[in-house]
Amino acid sequence: MEYEIDDLDRQIIKLLSKDGRRPFADIANRLEVTEKTIRSRYRNLIEKDILNVVGVINPIAVGLKTGAIILIKSPPIKITSVIDKLKEIKKIRYITLVSGDYPILVQIAVPDHEKIVAVLEEIALIPDVTEYNAILQLEVHKNTFEYI
Structure with a gap:
């Protein structure tokens, strides 16, 4: 129940x-x-696994001042294997499936733009990633863990 x-x-x-x-x-x-x-x-x-209490860092305070959201295309039959490879990339902090032309969305927080390029290069090397679109985060105006 x-x-x-x-x-x-x-x-x-x-x-x-x-x-x-x-x-x-x-x-x-x-x-x-x-x-x-x-x-x-x-x-x-x-x-009941409804609540997890964890320490959450302030990314800016630890030097992770640059963020990006990356949308990724892959053949539908290969999405699971692409996600498994994305999980191995340490800089990726969030992975989700979404609707639309780019079914995989990932989020990263890194020190600078050069690190975004490095992550994009890693993603490009994953077999079955056919295309990606990186959206740079310029300013964060709300970041909360309040869901209720």
Whole structure:
């Protein structure tokens, strides 16, 4: 049976998405429930694989000042093998299938434009990549992990 999150779960997730290290006591006070309730809900969200709490870096702070979104074409029957090869490229941080002429979308964050070129060269060497289109990110105006 699929677990359905309720309003309390949503509020816990929302608070943790802003600060994953927020103390359970603080969350409990804010939501007017017991700390035991928060601990139990948290454990359940983790066990059901609904919530992952991880450290997220600020890419600019660690020198990754340049980003790009790269759209990739491949024959439909080869998409899975192309994605497997893309997963091996360390600089690629996000891979998804999308609709349209370019069914694979990847995102990278790198120190400079030269590194974008290097990633594009790696992508071009993947068998069955027939075409790609790189879109440079000029400014990021919103980057959030709040989904609820």
